[in-house]
Amino acid sequence: MTADIHPVTPDGRYFVVRGRLWRRSNPALSEEHRAALVGELMHARRAVGVALRQEDQPAVAEARAAVDRAKVALGERGPVWWHDGAPDLNRRMVANTLYAAWFEQRASISKASPAIDDESG
DSSP, rough: HHHHHSSTTTTSSSSEEETTEEEEEOSSSSSHHHHHHHHHHHHHHHHHHHHHHHHHHHHHHHHHHHHHHHHHHHTTSSSSSSSOOOOOOOOBBBBGTTTTTHHHHHHHHHHOOOOOGGOOO
């Protein structure tokens, strides 16, 4: 789903949002395990919102820790899930990374593509 909305780096490690790299989930996770972890993540995110609305700082801290645990388990934070020694570029601006040329080429291709005229149909 992310690949449909945001470009994914050629190696599949990151997707790009507003020029920033975000680490993707570990592709080695089974679909069932990944779905369970995403469920935990969504539950924890909802708990953050509830705790913030209730101004319950201990609950906010607990819920944010649960978000972090789920993201680490998904491979989006913590140790990288690849084993080739490449650095973690999570949250870095793509223009300042080894993906800069790829991203620039992508941008120039999309600018060169003619827009679809909805009224021509």
